[in-house]
Amino acid sequence: IPFSCCYFKKDGHTEWGRNExxxxxYNPAGEYGGSSLxxxxxxxxxxxxxxxxxxxxxWGACNTFYDWQDFEITPYGQIKKDFLDFTHxxxxxxxxxxxxxxxxxxxxxxxxxxxxxxxxxxxxxxxELPYMDDHAAxxxxxxxxxxxxxxxxxxxxxxxxxxxxxxxxPLGDLxxxxxxxxxxxxxxxRYFVNLTGKDLPFSADRIIDGxxxxxxxxxxxILQDKLVPFTVxxxxxxxxxxxxxxxxxxxxxxxxxxxxxxxxxRKDPAYGQDITVTLxxxxxxxxxxxxxxxxxxxxxxxxxxxxxxxxxxxxIR
Numbered sequence: 001i002p003f004s005c006c007y008f009k010k011d012g013h014t015e016w017g018r019n020e021x022x023x024x025x026y027n028p029a030g031e032y033g034g035s036s037l038x039x040x041x042x043x044x045x046x047x048x049x050x051x052x053x054x055x056x057x058x059w060g061a062c063n064t065f066y067d068w069q070d071f072e073i074t075p076y077g078q079i080k081k082d083f084l085d086f087t088h089x090x091x092x093x094x095x096x097x098x099x100x101x102x103x104x105x106x107x108x109x110x111x112x113x114x115x116x117x118x119x120x121x122x123x124x125x126x127x128e129l130p131y132m133d134d135h136a137a138x139x140x141x142x143x144x145x146x147x148x149x150x151x152x153x154x155x156x157x158x159x160x161x162x163x164x165x166x167x168x169x170p171l172g173d174l175x176x177x178x179x180x181x182x183x184x185x186x187x188x189x190r191y192f193v194n195l196t197g198k199d200l201p202f203s204a205d206r207i208i209d210g211x212x213x214x215x216x217x218x219x220x221x222i223l224q225d226k227l228v229p230f231t232v233x234x235x236x237x238x239x240x241x242x243x244x245x246x247x248x249x250x251x252x253x254x255x256x257x258x259x260x261x262x263x264x265x266r267k268d269p270a271y272g273q274d275i276t277v278t279l280x281x282x283x284x285x286x287x288x289x290x291x292x293x294x295x296x297x298x299x300x301x302x303x304x305x306x307x308x309x310x311x312x313x314x315x316i317r
Contacts, residue, residue: 008075042309097228101191101193106180168237168254170217250312286314289314
């Protein structure tokens with residue numbers, strides 16, 4: 001707030017040819033412009049753990065270094081360097097574990113992410129554009145996806161607008177989103193959340209009906225405990241990769257990072273989350289790959305507290 005781009009370079013030159021302070025929707029507003037550096041960091045690790053093999057920045061060259069002569073690194077650049085060091089230290093963390101497919105009708109040609117984030121979209125970008133002739137059916141899809149991807153307590157105000165980009169989920173990130181006519185989904189996925197409004201050609205015990213969203217969410221909460229060898233308690237975003245005969249568990253607290261040009265970046269301690277991971281087997285080895293918090297282990301129970309914007313990446317085997 002206000003909508004802008006961050007800018008660290010000292011000479012006023014950017015790759016977009018705009019000058020710092022220039023009147024523009026994408027106004028370079030100094031080091032406190034744009035999204036938070038916390039969000040930048042979380043996006044890097046989330047993308048990597050979700051299977052991205054490369055990333056391309058739209059607005060990074062003018063922020064990685066203060067200048068292009070001595071190449072003094074900026075806080076933005078340091079986040080990038082630390083991330084690259086992590087990928088070099090852990091070049092293969094397995095494959096994202098998504099045993100459940102959320103199945104969309106083929107008539108929904110484009111999934112409107114801003115519509116999924118309805119009433120949280122601070123800038124109101126492209127939220128009201130319908131893509132299906134049946135508008136009610138399309139809005140039902142968005143509401144069902146909110147049940148999966150959004151914390152049911154959306155009480156955010158003021159500068160805390162970034163949480164809609166990466167969200168603390170009521171469920172783990174065990175889902176892919178596919179279309180009903182995607183080839184081979186019957187072999188690739190174990191279970192299906194049916195948002196097509198019609199029958200799917202799979203056995204009934206593999207299908208979760210998305211017509212009743214509360215029941216759908218309840219069934220998924222029970223199902224996910226059967227699909228991973230641990231449970232995660234606490235309002236947090238978590239995802240799982242399968243690697244080296246074990247699992248990599250990533251937990252991210254996406255709430256409570258405040259960012260404004262006037263006040264810079266702050267973390268609201270009210271959004272800290274106490275997390276408990278309960279392992280199915282007490283003899284599991286647990287290695288810390290990235291830890292923003294101190295890990296406490298008591299038998300098969302792991303405890304840690306993630307403050308706003310913090311992460312924990314564990315290897316469990």
